[in-house]
Amino acid sequence: MAWIAAFEINRRDDRGRPIKAYRVERYEIARDVDGQPIPRYPNRDDSPPKRLRRRETFRTAESAQDRVNEINPKVARGQSPAAQRDAGNRPLSLYAQAWLDGLTGQVKPRVLTDYRANYRRYVAQPLGDRAVASITAADVRRWRAELMEPRPRPAHARPKAMTDAEAESVTLSRSTIKHAFETLRRILDVAVVDGAITANPCASVPRTRATDPDAEPFSARPLGAAEIAAVSDHIGTVQGHPIYGLVVLFTAFTGLRAGELAGLNVGDLMLPTISGSAGSVSVTRTRRAVRGGWETSTPKSTKSRRVVPIDGWLADDLRAYLANDHPHGDPASPDYDANAVLLPGRFGRSEALPEGFWRDDIEPVRNMVLDADAPISAKTGEPDRRYTRPDPHAPATRVAPSSGYKWSVPVNPAGIAKHYLAPALARSVSSMSGGTICGTRSRS
Structure with a gap:
């Protein structure tokens, strides 16, 4: 369990009295990369585990007590605050890989392929290298807002010689943004379960709404x-x-x-x-x-x-x-x-x-009609045949x-x-x- 130790620092207040600080101290069992306890005496079979002394300093007794109240329940459950801090410093990409690997055999291959594509296209570049504990609800809102902004048409959907500056601007569909958001939410759920973060920042982000208040909602009309x-x-x-x-x-x-x-x-x-x-x-x-x-x-x-x-x-x-x-x-x-x-x-x-x-x-074989504004060829004096199209009403000849x-x-x-x-x-x-x-x- 953690305890508080008060001590004087090399400073004095306005009245010349020494200023006190408060140190929260605790012992934790040292563990290796596999999570096994490190023996204090490696040459002894009955060696007790090595213990590490952790210290955190606070300016007031109240803040130190708040930290003790936060640490002790975790220690009682066998959790390590230091391990939780290290887990929170790991990048989001690590938890994304763990989530995707865990889906193997649980979902259809094409579903897993779609999840991987959503992460690669919309999540990896802006958030993949961020420490998972540093991602806040504000970051998630900002990321989703950027997905809604116009962007150049993807390279595979335009001529090869066309640059981003020359390409037409398009916006992602609402369903695409929804799938990208769900991918990020499920990755952060893994971080919550692993103890890297205490809550999923996606949980506090409201669902998107239509930006045009005059737009009528889609209503399907089945055919008779x-x-x-x-x-x-x-x-x-x-x-x-x-x-x-x-x-x-x-x-x-x-x-x-x-x-x-x-x-x-x-x-x-x-x-x-x-x-x-x-x-x-x-x-x-x-x-x-x-x-x-x-x-x-x-x-x-x-x-x-x-x-x-x-x-x-x-x-x-x-x-x-x-x-x-x-x-x-x-x-x-x-x-x-x-x-x-x-x-x-x-x-x-x-x-x-x-x-x-x-x-x-x-x-x-269909009947063809000529557009009313078809240009006249200067050589033949006949309408340009490139402006002909199939008659949308006449039955096909064959x-x-x-x-x-x-x-x-x-x-x-x-x-x-x-x-x-x-x-x-x-x-x-x-x-x-x-x-x-x-x-x-x-x-x-």
Whole structure:
């Protein structure tokens, strides 16, 4: 336990009286780097542990007593104030590494990868080298405020020759800032458990609020069955991609998440051969696009492994799709493959096509319209053809053939939403601002 010892210093007050100071003293057992007691006499097997005398000096008796009251409960619990001080002087990066290493085997690999990326991008540079005990709630508030400030577009999302000064300024989304804040909070939780700090400074930082008081909060408006059918029909007939029109219908009336949709194989569908009979789809895996290919994982939780019923009319559409469009979907065909992806992707614009394929052969043929402000060519006297675009209302002259899809990779739900669903919502359904497809969920 700690005690107080008063002593005179070599100074006097205004009346010539000696000034007293107060020393808080205590003994602690000396320990090595592994936490084992260091023997006082190394050559003796029964040697008592070596003890270290710790001293702290205070100007007043009250402050010295406050320190004693703080130290003694810790000593009674077997804690060392000196060890706690040393732990607080360690950098935040040490506790970040301990937290990330402790997640191995506890969370999915992609979740751990996201945590590591959040720490590397948003936490490591401003706070990683700081002593963990020196990080205050004010520091956390300042750090979060800096995340909200505009910054140059990242290097991977702009031309290589463009500098930061030339790049467009962008701001991080609120969800990105939230994930960065949660990463820092969980790292500091480890420091609290280890005794490096007494409280997590993130706990006193309030949640962010919208800065524009006139901004209306987002409110999703689910589409009705007729509206979903209109969107699907527009994708199939006007945009010329009937397979992706079926994808929209399937997603809307099964409620599968994006990763679950991409994770489906042909064998996951259970469709009776009788026309009009209801079917079902088994959800057992997820896929997401990563650099260099696709990553296969398990669903979000145990309850996410489920069997979803399919209405009879949708089951009929899927039966026709497997028999007429999918190269490996017909159970009666020798090419049937239960492990083939159920819904295919597309060849990218800059992607090399397989031998024997031409871009004009795999794309739909659509009616083109000319912009009203298209310039006239000085040579030909005709409008510049670069200002032509597909007619957003006229049906396609020829839809994309099924052979033009990339059946070796799954459908990319993000690409469907951006290139097919969003234009169809804008054209085929009136007053669709903020509309969402009923039953869909975007996160896997």
